[in-house]
Amino acid sequence: MAKPLVTDDEIISLIGFLRGSPKFPYADANASSILATTVQGTWPVSRISRIGAGAIAVDLLRTENSGQHVVLRRADLGWAVTGLTFWISG
Numbered sequence: 001m002a003k004p005l006v007t008d009d010e011i012i013s014l015i016g017f018l019r020g021s022p023k024f025p026y027a028d029a030n031a032s033s034i035l036a037t038t039v040q041g042t043w044p045v046s047r048i049s050r051i052g053a054g055a056i057a058v059d060l061l062r063t064e065n066s067g068q069h070v071v072l073r074r075a076d077l078g079w080a081v082t083g084l085t086f087w088i089s090g
Contacts, residue, residue: 006050014056014072015045017079024084035086039070055082065089 021041028036043060046067051057054073061067071083 006048006056010056011048014048014058014079017072018045018058018060018070022081024081026082027084033086035068036084039081039084040068043067 018039019041021039023038024036040060040062043062045058046061047057047059049057051071056072058070058072059067060070066086066088069083069085069087070081072079073082074080
């Protein structure tokens with residue numbers, strides 16, 4: 001069975017949430033880079049996709065060779081960041 005699409009309402013609300021540059025609550029306490037602890041909400045969105053049950057992944061681009069992969073889930077009052085990865089490709 002195909003994964004359900006991300007709805008327009010979900011896109012609008014999650015982009016609004018991401019633009020606020022939320023912190024990643026599960027970040028390593030010893031992380032020295034803001035890229036590992038905070039969503040870079042001003043970076044352009046390159047992809048939005050549903051992954052698994054209830055999760056949505058958003059890729060944000062810093063450059064064409066680097067960015068953040070953000071995993072979100074619905075929370076009581078909107079969205080919660082449940083995964084944050086900074087990536088660089090060679």
